[in-house]
Amino acid sequence: MRRIEIFDTTLRDGEQSAGVNLHLHEKLEIAHQLERYGVDVLEAGFPASSRGEFQAVQQIARTVKNCVVAGLARSTERDIDAVWEAVREAAQPRLHVFIATSPIHMEYKLRMTPEQVLETAVAAVRYGARHFSDIEWSAEDATRSDWDFLALIIERVIDAGATVINLPDTVGYITPDEYKRMFQYLLERVPNIHRVKLSAHCHDDLGLAVANTLAAIEAGVHQVEGTINGIGERAGNASLEEVGVALAIRKEYYQATTRLNLRETVHTSKLVSKLTGMVVPPNKAVVGVNAFAHESGIHQDGVLKHKLTYEIIRPEMVGWTSNSMVLGKHSGRHAFREKCAELKLELSEAEFEQLFNAFKALTEKKKEITDDDILALYMEMNSQAADSKYELQFLHVWYGTNGTTTATVGIRCPDGRVVEEAATGKGSVEAIYNTIERALGTSLQLIDYRIQSTTGGRDSLAEVYVKVETEGWTGNGRGVDNDVLAASAKAYLDAINRIHLKQQWEQSTTTGSSAHA
Incomplete structure (x- = not known):
């Protein structure tokens, strides 16, 4: 059974969603939850884009210890230096450097010839190798690129020091069969490709991001990239929670697994949704509130007789559990502290007291307090305290x-x-x-x-x-x-x-x- 590494880009590609703007403390909150979720690589941001972004990536790199922390860079020395300064204190730092390789991007965006793109890519990886032993190189718009040109540039950047090769479907254009064949073609044509990990990064413009990601796994990639709830630019990215659950449910077919703690799925989804303001659709796979709801009489009858008749995923598998302990106006500090621990809230004693007081004030207006209520109070408290x-x-x-x-x-x-x-x-x-x-x-x-x-x-x-x-x-x-x-x-x-x-x-x-x- 192969283990597929999970590269989470919620804090980079996800934050590029229209209307999303996270505070430093919010990014740290998400980063720590992603670490608990079990992602292998956490792309913390794009350090060269602003001072605030640099500080956020740096803080994440200093505090996250159980996964690789990556920073994104264009193929310039300035960007690469910014990533190094931001992630150098990480337990496992990674440089993620990219350049576009499709004819339309090279001509109209970069205004460079293929030869110039090749030279720039190799120089960037070689420069990054002065600091980084872990370098991911991405061919932006790879799926609309010439496959022979991809084979050439991949061979050269591997020789320059790249350790991971990522081939993104940047505009969500490709189909699962085509994506699979592209990886197979390059596996056959690039002589040194065995020295690196292959990665897939899919966008959802045609609603195929998860399907394309799973096709890439069938083709033999070692790493898949995506975001929580599938957030991201335009129609978003592959939903990591969907990919993780698909591999778990269909493990006999894919013969692949991840180290994701799937019971943290719903909590991770809710946290990202609340902090980004991007509401999860009720019919969203795995984490939508209707994902395990049955209204049809036929479906209800079947589920009551045997859950597997209409539920291929156990709700408990992804963290949909009912509250066994209801909090209300008579609940004390001990019960509230236990609930905070269950919700993975990291609180100093002063913060706990502040949140407990907010909880008690809410019980005067609301009979039963839910997990979502407590999370909302917690986020409101942090929002008021920070900046x-x-x-x-x-x-x-x-x-x-x-x-x-x-x-x-x-x-x-x-x-x-x-x-x-x-x-x-x-x-x-x-x-x-x-x-x-x-x-x-x-x-x-x-x-x-x-x-x-x-x-x-x-x-x-x-x-x-x-x-x-x-x-x-x-x-x-x-x-x-x-x-x-x-x-x-x-x-x-x-x-x-x-x-x-x-x-x-x-x-x-x-x-x-x-x-x-």
Whole structure:
């Protein structure tokens, strides 16, 4: 049984999803959970893109010990140096360097000849080998590249020091049979290919990312790349949880396994969903809330008689377990501490007390507290503690179906002052946002506004996600509260705080362009 290595790029390719902007503490939270999940390689980010990104990759490299930590670089010495400085303290550092190899990318994006691309790729790998013993080289848009040119450039970068060769389906164009044949062709034509690991990285533009990834495994690749929940640019990446479960359920067919702790699947999915604001569709395979729901009478009858009639995956296998311990207003510190441990929350004593107090305050408004409620409180606590500049002190809204809505807010500023202001709007949310803008003396455009509940029931916590823009800067915010309007105000302020933080980061560095490996 072959072991397939899992390369997770949630924090790099996943964060390139439109509208996703993670704080440092959020990236660390996801990184530690991915480590618990059992990924073999964690791509922490693109260090040369900004000072903030560099710091995040560096912190992850310093704290994650049980898997390889990789940083992405274009084929330039500046980018490669940035990766080395960011991951040099990792227990297992890796350089991930890429260049495009398809005719359309070489001509229109790079404006380079194939000979120049070959020379640049070899020089980049050779330069990286001065520091790194583990170098992954990626041929961007490999699936639209000439196979003979791929064979040539792969042979040369292996000789230059590459240890992993990644052939991405960057635009989600290829079919499973074609992808499989491409790997088989290169295995036959590249004389030194036995010296490296082969990797597959698939995008989901045609909905084939997981199918293509599994086809690559059949072809003999050693590593597969993807993201949690399949997030990523455009239609996203291969969903790692789907690949991992497919190999577990069909292990007799694929004769391959991973070291993923599949019982951490649902928890990992929920964490990434909440921190990125990207909601998991109910019908999503493995982690969607409907993945193990049966409404049809025929299906229900079959499952009641024998679960395997309609369930090929045991819910417990991926972490769908029912709560045996219900928390409420009478629960004490011991029970709450046990629940925090179960949810893998790493808390100092001060943080535990702060979260416990927030939990007790919630029990005055909500009878039963779910895991999702606790996770929401935890993330809200961290969001307020880290890099916070403006904080909501109070909110009053006057609303009538036939009149103008008026909102009054109090906002604590970074210097400790509390600014109070009032404004009107056509509705409650518009009035609140007009008031915040007036209080802070800024003008913002609301790009996106989404609301969801943590659980069912009228007493559920409201989670609001927004995206705002001001003077060319965009920021995403998240707010949690029992009250929808308070959650909306918190989300707006969170977005403003993130924009200010981003501006501070960008002022001290030259921003690199986005990477699309």
